[in-house]
Amino acid sequence: MAQLELHPDRMLPADPGLRPVAREIYDSVRDLPIISPHGHVPAQWLAEDEPFGDPTSLLITPDHYVNRMLHASGVGLDQLGVGQESSSAQQSRQAFRLLCAHWSAYRGTPIRFWLESELAEIFELDIAPSAETADALYDAIADKLSRPEFRPRALYDRFNLQFLATTDDPCDDLRHHRALAEDPGFNGTVAPTFRPDRYLEAGRAEWIGLVDALGEASGCDTGSYDGWVAAMENRRAFFKANGAVSTDHSHADVQAVPLTPAEAGRLYALARQGHLGGAEADTLRRHFMFEQARMASEDGLVMTLHPAVFRNHHAETHRRFGADVGVDIPMAVEFTKALQPMLSAFGTAENFQVILFTIDETVYSRELAPLAGFYPSVFIGVPWWFIDAPDAMARFRAAVTETAGFTRTSGFIDDTRAYLSIPARHDLSRRIDAGYLARLVGEHRLSLDAAIETARDLVSDNPRTAFKLGR
Amino acid sequence: MAQLELHPDRMLPADPGLRPVAREIYDSVRDLPIISPHGHVPAQWLAEDEPFGDPTSLLITPDHYVNRMLHASGVGLDQLGVGQESSSAQQSRQAFRLLCAHWSAYRGTPIRFWLESELAEIFELDIAPSAETADALYDAIADKLSRPEFRPRALYDRFNLQFLATTDDPCDDLRHHRALAEDPGFNGTVAPTFRPDRYLEAGRAEWIGLVDALGEASGCDTGSYDGWVAAMENRRAFFKANGAVSTDHSHADVQAVPLTPAEAGRLYALARQGHLGGAEADTLRRHFMFEQARMASEDGLVMTLHPAVFRNHHAETHRRFGADVGVDIPMAVEFTKALQPMLSAFGTAENFQVILFTIDETVYSRELAPLAGFYPSVFIGVPWWFIDAPDAMARFRAAVTETAGFTRTSGFIDDTRAYLSIPARHDLSRRIDAGYLARLVGEHRLSLDAAIETARDLVSDNPRTAFKLGR
């Protein structure tokens, strides 16, 4: 059986002059607590602290990063348990075998880095995945998962997590967050994030029912536009009272353009009757976004924008397996023109902050760094989703730092539902930033002391500032 | 006279730690057979096996890569024999002198790498090009070209070619391909490629005559839309029967959007009468493309897309010298939205495969890798044309691997009419991939064994899989 061995210097620069510098920088941040201000781990896991299930239902089925590569390699999503209520023990084992048999398809991807880190560092296994080792690995992981030290809260402590944000529907009652906050046995912080996307897309069939529910949750009559505004303000306040620091928005574009109250009301009324067409629905959504920004300038919740992904690109896959199964494909995005009305209105407002994420790397040097290099309210989000990866992270630093320095960037976010991958994801980010900083040192652009200080800031100060976490 | 010496480690990483690793990886693939599944060498050359003419008519006149840089340096295309039936011996010699005198303009380009490789490795010359050495080089090359071992078939063997695809008009009778297939004296494989572009552009003046010819070649009446479909299916079948594995498509965009049969028929009838305007011609072309995809899902020919080039950008040059003379300029391109209808319909169909090439590097990480990272039918084409070059190749691997790994890429294509450049082009690709893999090894992201296996896959398995060449 091939050994799984993680090299301590993995992902650091190969250059023999830079390697020791990078290692010194990395060593200075390796063990700092993890701040995870944007992600998708369910609060329920920590609130209930139940043991995780089998390896497949934890590591494969819910992780669209893992699944999509298997699908591209010819494996059906149904073979991985996707879209099913539950899987038999045999199905789970078989899915794990498929992953291991296709291990070479993950060469060069961070998915491989994360999973190998999980195997070696969390499960303390030294067997490399392959068709031959699948069962042994499966059994070993299953055994560990049954132990108390692998329960969610134990892992929270072991991971050295300091702050963990979830992503939540505005109508969510946040019962799990509240339970955790009131639980004297839990010392961590699990904060909700307000994600109102669906309530802003007034052209979709589901919208009317959603705003009805919003009305119920908030106690505001969402039959009128004014009621929608009041309901949003109410739910944002509820989230903030329960620890939320940010709101999250993912639409086809980032336009935020105000309408007159009369025009907003007119479109809202049409939407309530189910009569709002595509272009007008976009117009209303862009006004809603402007309203979210206005609310943010008042309640101080940080906006995070994750735009421009074509969701559910393959119709039949969506029909059979639902959303978030690996077939969301990024598109080009434009920030400069789109954000001008919003930033002209709130860009220097004291309470307002917005973090701009993208998978379209072209905007880093062209738009995001110049924006964050002027507006005190704008922060550049680190690479996200597909580009949460070593070379892409290095390109990100190279693209934005020369215009915006380090202070205008968000700090790492893992944006993951794969709870066990959180340490590996943050570790990878720390390694790549150390490598970038080492290059600046090697090129005499920064002293080693300044590089080490910067590395610590990126892990600690930057997320605290960008997400208003306090010190 | 300055010596021409090729360093054995050229194009490998300079880093002293990575160089030996890259060399070991490169050595493991250097001598593997060449698979060339997309290019423009005329089958006639191999079928007739005549000696090549003078150095200029082989190396300069037909090669728009070479010519455009001379043109940019102030040399008229007429001085290079472009657009002329033939050149005198003196004209050919003079054109070669112009190339040599402008040799420094090619510094840093792959064109220089290819030509120097040809001089040193095919012609076994050790004289660097310059104004002073032009005549000596010209005479030495001319002397070699007159020898039997420099005839097309002898070079096919010497180049270690295993598969060579040409690019052909749907009406082509493929006589040369058939002659080669039936010739017991030729052991190679020369396959046609079905390139129907002109038959899909119903707004152009030439279109009516073209589909008339298509009707004649296929025996189907192309007076109606149904006849066009039948004719296309007929010619695709003919190409497939003669060894074709793929079809090639190069339009302004990659949209493929189906119309109802009635609407397709209506637009087709208008086009037959010469009454189809620009926007409607695009609409019909996008429907035609959808039809090509539907046919591909049935006959299994692999689609290759090479979109978004502004052809014949300079009007007078086009008028005087015709097409393909170095003044085709790339444009931005969009894949995610444009391909959604086609991939939603055929993206998981068993027989369907499509390879996406681009000169717009922005789509690599943003669109192509995510698409190929989900759809089993989608492969990412390696850098093409202007970006078939060392640094661009390295950027390509860095941009796509982290999302899509190695298995979802096409393998190298040379896409060239410059027959003698084929070995150098494939060699360059092997060197750059070796350098990229060496970096992954140096950064402890991949073991050396896995890197060597991957390098071999990229040269052998990947093109066989992407182009369905069998093993």
Place this chain on the structure above:
Amino acid sequence: MAQLELHPDRMLPADPGLRPVAREIYDSVRDLPIISPHGHVPAQWLAEDEPFGDPTSLLITPDHYVNRMLHASGVGLDQLGVGQESSSAQQSRQAFRLLCAHWSAYRGTPIRFWLESELAEIFELDIAPSAETADALYDAIADKLSRPEFRPRALYDRFNLQFLATTDDPCDDLRHHRALAEDPGFNGTVAPTFRPDRYLEAGRAEWIGLVDALGEASGCDTGSYDGWVAAMENRRAFFKANGAVSTDHSHADVQAVPLTPAEAGRLYALARQGHLGGAEADTLRRHFMFEQARMASEDGLVMTLHPAVFRNHHAETHRRFGADVGVDIPMAVEFTKALQPMLSAFGTAENFQVILFTIDETVYSRELAPLAGFYPSVFIGVPWWFIDAPDAMARFRAAVTETAGFTRTSGFIDDTRAYLSIPARHDLSRRIDAGYLARLVGEHRLSLDAAIETARDLVSDNPRTAFKLGR
């Protein structure tokens, strides 16, 4: 107090094999004269040769590169003297303290490189900026500025400037340029640049008054379109007679599309009456641009295009502080289609030259290198403004060289109003180009001799060719 020490190898590659090669290449160009063919230093400074004022009014207030990062860090532009007639001694000192206190925000930016170079090499100070050292630095700089050897002309000589272009309004009487040309005590060359932007934007409120002034300056009646053309030709000739070599154009796009004379006349008449709407104003501007190109093909002034920046993005900042204060944000730009009419008309005209600058890096390999790799009239401008920075410069060379070589690039431009930063900016460019060339040497893509020759060309021949400066 922390020492400020500039490493002699700063910005050269860290790789131990490449460093000595880069140093040898850099050493060969380090002391060559500076050619600055595009910038914003006022000719008045050199004509009058008055001492500069206090450190803040020289180094901070007018420099939007410096200011915008302070603004992003929470410092108001009013605290930096922006938009004010003058500042008190105390205000100036306080602004300098703010810069020093925020010194860490500039980590990784070229702004830091420039300022540190100025401190160490021009002011010969060895104190690193910090809150603690601000006053000492301020006093030391103020002391130097009062000395004769820090006057503009003395610095011109000390900087080894050979050619310096300013940027000027078409109505400018160029009195300072003429004074310098006639002054036997000044041996340098200070050339004006014709920048007619505002006279082409016929949809703006200011336009009517501007073309009235243009009529007065030229003696042509700009009440009609023909008069506008005559006035433009007249002023271009005046500029050329006073040493201008180029014209500069910065609009939202680079389209240049001719209208019929009748249509141009019709739109012009509407504009004179203040009745030209946004879309028609764009149409007229694009025709005006075509006319500028036509004039350039006749008078031979080189066109430089600097397109696609959203000016004055934050409305209130514009209102309070005016233009050019750090809140101009780049946008995506398209060249291939936009320039086709212009290049099809003038792209091979003997007298015509155009240099294409961009902040949108995506066009380098996709559009600009292919255009410059065919058209003898097209040159690729080096990275500009936000991307006038080490890594961006390296990306530029890697993106364009493989398609267009070195000869088709413009040579460095500093584009700065920060007179004291000119040597550091050119020095940085020389270092980065040396590093890029060293890599080509290290990868055996270029001999060291050829690399040294190329480095000298980039500093000397390329700007002379692109800007028609003669030898």
